Amino acid sequence: MDTPGNLFVVAAPSGAGKSSLVRALLQVDAYLAVSVSHTTRPPRGQEVDGREYHFVDEPVFRDMVMAGAFFEWAEVHGNLYGTSRLAIEKRLADGEDVVLEIDWQGAVQIKRLFPGAVLIFILPPSWDELLQRLERRGEDGPDVIVTRMANARLEVAQARHFDFVVINAVFDTAVFDLKAIVHAQRLKYSRQRRSKAAVFQALGLD
16 A cells, blocks of 8 residues: 555553543644544543544444454454544545554554554553553553553563654653654655655656
């Protein structure tokens, strides 16, 4: 898939700040669009169907899998998550830059299907800080937090498969780092040649 648009895939263990960072990135980059994934988990807090996720039940999700509706899908913490194939392909073909928030399994699947995808992993500054963040957000009980911490150790080990790593120690710095990655991707020769074709033609570049 060689498309005019760029695909950025952001993954992280629970509590690392992935969603907050992506929201902040979207606020400072008007040319980025977020793709809303499907999930079987129930909404949390102030989440709204169609904004954070498309919330569906498991039979509907399984039917979508059988119909080949997902670019990628995976089971995470006992819930199913998937990315709509048509939504992603249309946006990229239209020249939009798209950012996905998914787990590492989905990110690796997408990289196989779309080698041009830019994979970004968000790391916490320490295990103690990650635990404190999970406790502070108040969404999970002690048993769930223990499970999330155990899963986080497995997830963090996958960071080596990603193109970029951002350490979310200072939030504003992490947002700056994300923005720098997006900007650098847009400045690659192949991308500039596509987006600034008239300039390249005028200079005799192919």
